[in-house]
Amino acid sequence: MPLSRLSSPFLAGTNRVTLQMLQLLFALIPGVIAIVYFFGPSVLINITLAVVVALLAEALMLWLRNRPLKPFLTDGSAIVTAVLLAIAIPPLAPWWLTVTGILFAIIFAKHLYGGLGYNPFNPAMIAYVLLLISFPLEMTTWLPVSSLSEQPLDLSSAFQFIFNGQLTNSMDAVSGATPLDAMKTQIGLHQIPVHVFQQPVFGLWGGKGWEWINIWLAVGGAFLLYRRVISWHIPVAMLAGLSAISLMTWLVAPEITGSPIFHLLSGGTMLGAFFIATDPITASTTVKGKLVFGAGVGLLTYIIRIWGGYPDGVAFAVLIMNMLVPLIDYYTQPKVYGAVK
């Protein structure tokens, strides 16, 4: 009987990094289907492109860093980063936007910090913010949901646009602001919120389409909770933090903000709560710390959405909280058994 380990324990559980990553990808499927349903199939092109580029970049960096290829290419982490970024950026993002983002995420945000496990910032969010700051036009031009546009986009025209920048119909017909963006601009123009929210871009509770994408992402998140890939602390704290502050301001000044439900089901809320803020590498590790971290992401998301310069704040909120993780972890250490005061 060859014993594989030098010392005890000689038993091992079944939890594996790769398994976690695969379950995470699996949990994204309902959300991706919802995106395809509302924004057309172009997101699938982005995902494919992003994954291919991410794996190539990962392989290149591993080779340059003299690290073994197989364990790290198959751990799934690069694919997760790629898919998350591809979902976060607009469905009709030109190919170079995706490629730039992925290269930056894998090369700079991940490998220059030491690769898997060593990056202090969430690579997908770093890349998202880089793109948002560098290419604000491309990053904020979203398709209107397919029921709003006159001609829904099919796969071949999406392909043509992404790689050639050309469309069969005119550009104006496909571009549109996101509901969060609309709210911000319209309220900025002193429109009455009741009227603002009656615009076709808004749906039942949040943005049209967006609300369903968020709900299906949350369903995927519930699967992750059920499979114990993530713990409840970060998502619950983040959603609670976002709800609490939006409820407060909504009760005080309903004329300038959306309702808590609107905020929960708009933009990247659910993607952030279940798939991004929960990234173990960059989040807090202690139980109490996870609550603080999650709540911080929720509060900052709202603050940036309402008072910041960008329509959505999830990415910035996550990065700011990433920065605070060492501090949070230090002050939220659990009380050790038998600790003497």
Added chain:
Amino acid sequence: MTQKLGSFPGGLKLNGQKKRSTQVAIRKMPLSNKLILPLQQHIGEASTPIVAVGDKVLKGQKIANAEGHVSVPLHAPTSGTIIAIDEQPIPHPSGLSALCISIETDGNDEWIERHPISDYTKLSAHEIRQLIREAGIVGLGGAGFPSFIKLNPSVHHTVETLIINGVECEPYITCDDMIMRERADGILDGIEIMCFALHVKDCVIAIEDNKPEAISAMELALSARPHLKDTKVVSIPTRYPTGSEKQLIQVITGKQVPSRGLPIDIGVVSHNVGTTYAVARAIKHGEPLISRIVTVTGREVKNAGNFETLFGTPMHELLSFCGTERQAGEPFILGGPMMGYNLSGDHLPVTKTANCIIVGVDDGAKSSTPLPCIRCGECAVACPVSLLPQQLYWYSRAKDLDKASEYNLFDCIECGCCSYVCPSEIPLVHYFRFAKTEIMTQQQENAKADVARIRHENRLERLEQEQQEKELRQQQRKAALAATQAAKAKQAAESESSAEPTTTDSQETQ
């Protein structure tokens, strides 16, 4: 049975794998031709031999004396001849050798005269402790701490509860389970003696609920002793590592043993069921500790079970008696799969702490290169002591030993829960053991350096003092010399000029 139980954080639900070795009653391992007895089978100082090569010894005869306070004597497990007192490989993870007494058995198994005590209540607590010490009894749960010390609370402590540990939470091990099933009365005898020695009434026999046979056997035996009304059997939920002393105390009493303190600090003393049984044998039958029950089990053991084995019996004989396909030199596990260690020597002897031998774990860790830590925190969730293993891992790996200590490295009980749950398959406990050893070595070196420094400083001081004394003496001599010279010169001058001397002055200066 209505006791409210406490709980501890973390822990694991493990597959017990205990059925395999509980199908047959405890069997006796046949007498081996040669027994090898390491002088150190307990925590503390090794014992000193009091026999010489060639001596004939009887079963139960003392062959080595306790050395210092934290130590116990050693006895011949059977009759025979001492054939060697030399270095032999011992069952230790380091694979080192240590001084052992080897006995060639004569097959007669002839006892030395025994002194059973029919009424221990006539003895003092001190006398009982001495008898337990003289019987060589140490904790049989695995640690091997001399039991008499744990029966000797200082005047500052009162013992409120005696906990008898029959939890046996590690998978595969069943020796405590079997001894409770088969020798419940003997265990109760031991409990009575221990309660008497500790002046304590309340006793809790803690057993995990995956051992219903042991629970009912203990309850049945207890029901026949109405005078033990403050002793109760408590069934506790099966969760690893409930059998660890600190965690068990937390479950039973809800209290935590202070860090770097002892259970006695919160009024608790705990002993393993096997130890308790050994105490009864020592007092009521006058038999020293010369054998123990060893579980032999594992996927590759055909005839798994529990065996009453004399100390010194070579493990390979025990294994071949049970029928294994193990080839010479193949590794096996001594202890449980979570906290035991792997050995591969063939002639290693069974010692007082050898509770279980496993050949072939069913769901063993695969050999793979660990991935980097992804900081998922699963280890912190699983830790029964509420440590942050991922932080300890960073600091241990970086050899930042001060930080590791600051993150309470020394509160780690090495239960292995963190390594078990790690999705990157990092052998965390291995790192912690390494860091602990490093720190202890460093502390020893620091202590040595301190001694050397103090010695050096003392020496410098001494030299300086000598120097000063020397200078002082020199000055005195110079002064004296100068004075005599001056006196002489004066005398000469005076003898020349006038005859009236100042002899008295010159005498005074001298």
